[in-house]
Amino acid sequence: MKNLYYAICLFGLVFFLFFGPTGASGSYVLWKPANNQASFKPYSILAKLQDQNVIRHPIAIKLIWFFNKGDKRVHAGPLFLDGTEWAWDIAKKLEVYRPYHKEIMIYEGKSLVSSYKDLCDLIFEGHDFCNKKDFYDFYSGYVLGNTYQLDLMDAFAVNEPDLNLFELYQKRFLRIINPIFSYSVAIAESKDIPADEMNRIFTIASIIESESKVDREKKIISGVIQNRIDKNMKFEMDATVIFCFELSLDSSFLTTERPDRLFYKDLEIDCEYNTYKNPGLPPGPISAPGLVALDAAINPSSHNYYFYVLEQDGLHHYFSETYDEHLGYIKLLRGIYSE
Numbered sequence: 001m002k003n004l005y006y007a008i009c010l011f012g013l014v015f016f017l018f019f020g021p022t023g024a025s026g027s028y029v030l031w032k033p034a035n036n037q038a039s040f041k042p043y044s045i046l047a048k049l050q051d052q053n054v055i056r057h058p059i060a061i062k063l064i065w066f067f068n069k070g071d072k073r074v075h076a077g078p079l080f081l082d083g084t085e086w087a088w089d090i091a092k093k094l095e096v097y098r099p100y101h102k103e104i105m106i107y108e109g110k111s112l113v114s115s116y117k118d119l120c121d122l123i124f125e126g127h128d129f130c131n132k133k134d135f136y137d138f139y140s141g142y143v144l145g146n147t148y149q150l151d152l153m154d155a156f157a158v159n160e161p162d163l164n165l166f167e168l169y170q171k172r173f174l175r176i177i178n179p180i181f182s183y184s185v186a187i188a189e190s191k192d193i194p195a196d197e198m199n200r201i202f203t204i205a206s207i208i209e210s211e212s213k214v215d216r217e218k219k220i221i222s223g224v225i226q227n228r229i230d231k232n233m234k235f236e237m238d239a240t241v242i243f244c245f246e247l248s249l250d251s252s253f254l255t256t257e258r259p260d261r262l263f264y265k266d267l268e269i270d271c272e273y274n275t276y277k278n279p280g281l282p283p284g285p286i287s288a289p290g291l292v293a294l295d296a297a298i299n300p301s302s303h304n305y306y307f308y309v310l311e312q313d314g315l316h317h318y319f320s321e322t323y324d325e326h327l328g329y330i331k332l333l334r335g336i337y338s339e
Contacts, residue, residue, distance in 0.1 A: 018060040018087065022053050025083035029100070031076035033155045033172050034124045036165065045074040045094070054079065060087040061094070077153050100152040106180070108145030108290035109209040112138050113246040115288050123152060123176055129169050133247070138284060140174055141181025142188070142202045145209070145288040150176050187291070191298060199284060205297035206285035210239035214315055215292045222300035224308060224319070233306065235275035238262055243286040244271035309333065 030045060046058035055061060064087060077098025079090070104122050106115050116138070120130035129135045155172035163171065185198070193201050204225055208218050228235055241262055248269065267274070273282040289297075307326035308317040312333065320326040 018057055018063075020056060021084050021086055022056060023083045024052065024054045025081050028052060028054055028079040028081065030074075030079065031153075031156060032100075032125070033152050033169070033176065034127050036168075042074045045076070049079075049090075054081065055087060055090055061091045064088050064091040075153075076156050098153070101149050102152060103147060103149050105147045106143060106145050106288045108293070109213065109287050110145070111210070111243055111246055111287050112143065112206075112285060113243070115143060119150075119177055120173060123150070123155075123173060124169065127169070129166060135166070135170060135173070137170075137174070141178070142184040142198065142285065143180055143288045144184040144187060144294070145290045146180075146183070148180055148183070150179065152176055154178070187294070191294070193298065200281060201294070201297045202285045202289065203281050203283075205289035205293040206287045207235070207237050207239055207282075208296050209289040209293040210243075210287045211237060212317065214317075217317060218293050218296035219299065219301040220303065220305065220319060221308065221317075222296040223303050224305050226300040227304070227306050231306070232279070234277075234279055235281070237275045240273045240275040240282055240286055241267055241269060241271075243282075244269045244274050247271060247273070 028049070030048065043058060043062075046055065046061055049055045050058055068088075074094050075097050077100050079093060079098070081090075085093075102122055104119060106118070110118075113133075113136075116136045117130055120127070120135065124130060154175045184202075188198055188201065204222065207225065208221050212218055212221050225235060227233075245266075248271065267276040270277070272278060273286060275282060303319075304321045305319040307320040307323060309320075309326065309329050310317055318326075318329040320329060
């Protein structure tokens with residue numbers, strides 16, 4: 001009997017040393033988008049979990065998969081543990097898809113250059129690629145100002161052996177932020193914006209959002225844009241020039257201060273988005289508009305204004321029907337600022 005007792009105790013000890021909880025608790029991140037690996041062999045993940053004291057031995061998990069015919073595919077999402085999990089609990093969790101969510105707020109009116117870099121810094125934790133302008137494709141989709149929950153595991157499936165690291169990260173980036181594009185298009189479709197009109201509407205909405213922070217003025221500015229379209233006038237919107245400055249930054253991407261105030265020489269910047277030099281709308285949006293700006297782009301106010309200038313408070317605008325009236329407001333403001 002004594003030998004049997006010792007045998008049972010020994011078996012229980014060995015069983016616990018292989019399958020028992022380690023007491024590890026918290027969140028364990030197995031993979032991040034900045035990780036060069038696109039896939040893992042199960043054993044490498046199990047070895048990593050053993051190093052982090054999450055499991056006692058990889059063989060325990062493999063035995064469990066063998067006897068219960070488990071999936072044997074290790075999903076790379078974060079593991080959340082409370083410290084009481086036995087090996088079979090962890091084996092089951094590893095077989096289940098686990099999202100890796102991060103939240104980001106894209107502010108209404110923030111330029112696409114800055115918004116894309118914020119997204120890249122969040123996803124790739126400030127990787128050097130985020131400082132390279134050619135990493136981004138500003139024509140890849142439409143972005144509305146909103147708070148988004150992004151699943152970083154959307155990039156885990158991107159495994160293109162022929163891509164270099166830069167191209168691989170680009171593809172991961174677009175896969176992760178694709179829900180932002182999908183949401184924006186879904187909102188536009190809910191407002192009955194046809195597909196062939198989306199670029200025009202989003203571009204106008206982005207200019208409106210960048211030009212004014214006062215909601216009640218947005219339809220008026222939309223009306224100014226429509227009036228200028230009807231008269232084949234250049235839009236001459238300052239926000240497009242500021243966007244050009246962001247696009248023109250070199251290796252010091254977004255570390256150079258953009259101008260708070262534009263001078264006449266600044267309006268000559270060579271850029272396809274510059275509405276002072278180029279007729280018609282820019283090729284695409286310059287910022288992330290909000291819903292008010294989107295509605296304003298769809299339903300511009302009907303009036304005879306063709307010009308506007310920012311008032312002294314830095315928020316509201318003087319609107320003018322004629323160029324002479326517009327110049328009068330500018331002279332008035334210059335007189336106020338010179339006092």
